[in-house]
Amino acid sequence: MADINTIAKQFTDFYYNTFDTNRANLGALYRDMSMLTWEGSQLLGATSISEKLAGLPFEKVLHKVTTLDAQPSSPSVASVIVSVTGLLVVDDSPNPLQFSQVFQLIPDGGSYYVYNDIFRLNYGA
């Protein structure tokens, strides 16, 4: 099995590249029990989550990952918690936004799906 940091890196590379190029395709990463908390709004299930992500008011968006940490999230299952901090460049703004995002990935037939997803923009003092 791949190293946990490799899994986290491959997942986030794929996730943010898909988000930044065709975020309608992100729905395939979620299941009916998946949860997304986006800036405090709670969505349950792949359909609701896809609609939320597709409807975000960005024309053009670019994620730049600053830090990426991963830990196994269970002693018995090969699930993974991934914590990301980074910068979000929206519609070519010269002022990127800081963000924090947490995922829990659950193994599923050689791949992983997203069970938990919590996204927050970070504003300064």
Next chain:
Amino acid sequence: MADINTIAKQFTDFYYNTFDTNRANLGALYRDMSMLTWEGSQLLGATSISEKLAGLPFEKVLHKVTTLDAQPSSPSVASVIVSVTGLLVVDDSPNPLQFSQVFQLIPDGGSYYVYNDIFRLNYGA
């Protein structure tokens, strides 16, 4: 059972108050299988985690929570993922640092212990 947001609020109130007043006491929240990733450094187990936290180079520290989100982290166990963003005031500095922290809490005899803990300071663009 308490609502998940209540659990997250009670836990983070206790955790940051203890961190800011007597962080040697935080060790009681961890177990032998607990993990802490602190600014990229990986610690395993309550003893190592306690030593890391006790040895941090802060005389005086104050956490101010800006956002707090929680989700159930398992369909079968009452475990909780808690995502925090906030400000850290170190040694009365006028320039607070932004931080992001993720916990996974596991139920244990009417209370919870910390299984996963990932902490990062966030620096701007």
